[in-house]
Amino acid sequence: MMKLSLRWLITTVLLFAIAALSIFTAFFTIEINRSIPEEFARTAFPTLHTVQILLDQDLQVVEQYIHSTAHSSASRNLGSSSDFTGYYMASEKFHAEYSPLLAANSSIAAVFVVETSNQVTHTVYGSLSGNTGVERVAEKEGIRRGVAQLVSSGSVQTDGWHHIPIAGTMALYRAVYWAGRYTICLIDLNAAVDYYSTLYGIPGTLVLAREGKILTWYDTGNGEISYDADLVRYSLPESSHRIVLIQDQNSVLDMLCLLPIGELSGNATLLQWMTIGIAILLLAIFLSAYIYLKQNFVRPMNGLMTAMEYIRSGDLDALPQAEYASQEFSALYSTFQKMISDLKQMKIRAYEQDLENQRVHINSLRLQIRPHFYLNCLKALYASAAMGNFDHVQSRIMHLSSHLRYCFTIQRSSVPLREELTQCQNYLDMFTIGQPGFSELHLDVEDALLDFLIPPMTILTAVENSAKHFQSGRQRSDSLHVYITARTLRMEEDSIVNICIRDNGSGFSPEALELIRHPDADHIGVSNIVQQLKFYFGSACEVAFTNQDGAQIDIFIPVKREEDGHESADC
DSSP: OOOOOHHHHHHHHHHHHHHHHHHHHHHHHHHHHHHHHHHHHHHHHHHHHHHHHHHHHHHHHHHHHHHHHHTSHHHHTTTTOOSHHHHHHHHHHHHHHHHHHHHHOTTEEEEEEEETTSOEEEEEEOOOSOSSHHHHHHHHHHHHHHHHHHHHTTOOOOSSEEEEEETTEEEEEEEEEETTEEEEEEEEHHHHHHHHHHHHTOOSEEEEEETTEEOSOOOOSSSOOOOOTTOSEEEOTTSSEEEEEEOOTTOSSEEEEEEEHHHHTHHHHHHHHHHHHHHHHHHHHHHHHHHHHIIIIIHHHHHHHHHHHHHHTTOTTOOOOSOOSSHHHHHHHHHHHHHHHHHHHHHHHHHHHHHHHHHHHHHHHHHHOOHHHHHHHHHHHHHHHHTTOHHHHHHHHHHHHHHHHHHHSOOSSOEEHHHHHHHHHHHHHHHHTTSTTSEEEEEEEOGGGTTOEEOTTHHHHHHHHHHHHHHHHOOTTOOEEEEEEEEEEEOSSOEEEEEEEEESSOOOOHHHHHHHHSOOTTOOHHHHHHHHHHHHHOTTOEEEEEESSSEEEEEEEEEEEOTTSOEEEOO
């Protein structure tokens, strides 16, 4: 399985976090832009629907009022007076009839009575858009000409409300024909839009339309309004507007509300910028975290790895930087430094141990190479041959060859106890040839200890030492007895293997015991036994030298009990 570095892992996590944040921000913005117009349409629809109902009710009231007044006696008498006084009185009555209507509906521009001769006989004007007297006079004249032109063209329709452009604006008119004259009521749609927008606080621009045609003033910036009367939400081509349409089958007009996206999403825009700001802030936090982790985690880790590579190659002086920002790396550096120091000490100890091993091995070789012993053997062989005791010569040569083979071919660090005891017997047999009763080996060894491993030449050296000192001081009638015992001393948890080598000689002299405790280069015999045993079994191994009716050497080797019941030396 491919393993990623810590640096690449952190970078990958950071990139994924940034990508996820960017995708979230983009989708969030898109969702806001999509949902806000729909939310506005949903919340604005009830208000617009209420306004449309009231507008329809107002138009119905106006229509009923015109019908009732057009058929009244006052209307019938409008054209009956030929003199000025009668005309003036009829006009006053006409004004009195329609003034309440105009006062109740500020969007009514005027009410006209037009004779079939296309003569406008009576007029009542409502609120005008002109600010000065001249503007209002011009506005009245424009309305009057427009109505006269409508009647003269013969296109006056009396079957409900209809729209017509008059005096630069779009108006809605209702005409009632009675007694040879038209009673026409004009409603200024722009004034109606202003009235209802102000009264109900409609946001944006209120627009009145009919049969897919816009009737009131509007400002879309660029583009014309196009809407489908079968839908609820609409848009302006090449424009930033959204349209909410209110319509009813019984309605005279369609009602639309135009609101720029900027106004729709005022708070949403702020929310978007807040989202972008949070994204930038999180990005900065991610980058700061990356830089911090790189400076205080990745680089120190790389430094430690580099130092480990140098140490693995053998350079124990390669240390990483000593100052870290985090407590964890400071503790790790201290532990690492302690480990290197321990490695140096272990290396020194291993070197010293190797030197000690070589020294012990050299001493062992020196012990094996005993020129006096081998010269004496050759002299004995020569004497036996001179006397014709060839049987003795053959036997001594066989024992000597076995002894030499054991001494010079030992390449192992340990041998079984039985092999060491065999060589001890072989050694004593060499001196027994030609000297009957010179020596005798007594063995008392537990069967379980015959395969116990010990350093070679340890017990044999002790036996050789006993034979050498006994031979130099013995009487003719004396004979050497060497006792070797091996037994296991049972303890609570561990056991101790005790190997005892004892002879019937004169024992150790005080000088010899002192020399054993402080050996020199020329006296390495018995003291070398201690060195070999300590080297093989460790410092827990103990060797005791005493005099017990002769020289006695006790070897104590701690052993551990294994789970299967067997015992092993505690090396």
